[in-house]
Amino acid sequence: MLGTGLSAHAQCGIANTAFKSGESLEYDLYFNWQFIWVKVGSAQMDTKMTKFEGKDAWKSYLITRGNSKLDKYFTMRDTLLSYCNPDLSPMYFRKGAREGSRYYVDEIWYTYPNGNCQLKKHRIDADGEQHWKTSTYRNCIYDMMSIFLRARNFDATKLKKGQVIPTPISDARNLSNSWLEFRGRETFKMNGSKEKFRCLVMSFYEREDGKSHELIRFYITDDQNHIPVRLDMFLSFGSAKAYLNNYKGVRSAMTSKIK
Template structure:
């Protein structure tokens, strides 16, 4: 595979794997979240994406994630917004702009609506999902390329998340009750299908910045769905800050050809910055690449 095609492959998967990092939860109870302590409206995270070609990591794209206070059908809600794009240097070859929007209930982060718009060169797709808890169903509407819209109704399961809202739910989990090697179950909606997945907790590991400073991260590997991007299995590793912010710091994953990596580049609007490692970083975090 040529280098240019490999870089584009990385860019196409960057937004997905940065969100799938958190693809786990405890679905044993319908009350999925007791309290949100990790984030608040106004938070914005930016990531750099890289593709590994032999011994070289090549810059490929950027992902941004943000949180807003909003309303959905007159109910208090969070609006989560994610964008993924390739670097402008590659626009002449392959133009990529993906956007994801999710609305959730404010108190327990249960998904209410999810929208994914994919624009990759000449390929366009639009996925929409409406969560109805009165009858435990999910209504979907999907259109790919110029084909007619497809409508479907799925049977929902307790604590099922889309690939964006789950990123914020997982940051509020109590990791202290898990041991190294534990599998934590998840119910997640991906491409009009609800998947029963898990993540394997790998304990605490230290991450080092370019300046030599070190800080603790929670480390884990989710079970991936086999498809056009991943081989399946546990070929992804995630590092989440071991403080009250629980921010994804770094993600690495093997793809069908090579591997990709996402690294936190900048942040703002953190809920718990006063007594955390992020206080003195002034919005930038230079992790070793």
């Protein structure tokens, strides 16, 4: 690929057919307490075309906020920011998170020297201590945001039930052994409404300490937009769900919606 004159990051890119500049997705967050699902917060993800270090880039940010009900048990204030090249290969990632009593920051800068994927990592721990590390990989590496944008552009017509897609994801500390598994197609009725969607269902797994754990299950519209309408999250302190409650600026018609 390098021999054809393509830039190194092109190896890690994918054609974007799923979203356009100005897309905004809003979610309601729910947590399970003693078999009762309680609304505990909201999340919003916005994506637009902008500039990063003078270059054209997709900017996506996700803001997650718990409400007072959740704060009694676990404070959650997360802001994730991602810049990607026009071909969706990652350029920069930042996560600022207040989780419980901890606040920490992760940052990653991506470069692609000699066809490799190089990550310059920076972490600020809850105690204020800073850590810097540079890692170089022969394979493409992603973060929590860039892999999400990439996955929305998978060709669903080529996916087979049970198919596994390696998705190596890094934060400022570790590279995870993680993957997506396509679980098939389902019709999903939105929480608290009559809307129904035809969905692709995918699970995100991570292997740690010799065991595989399903972390998130995605229900994604089976149309060109591939918008997650429901997320089931399996957390260390319980189960949570996110339901899409509003969307605007989508690229294509929501043909997956069943009237």
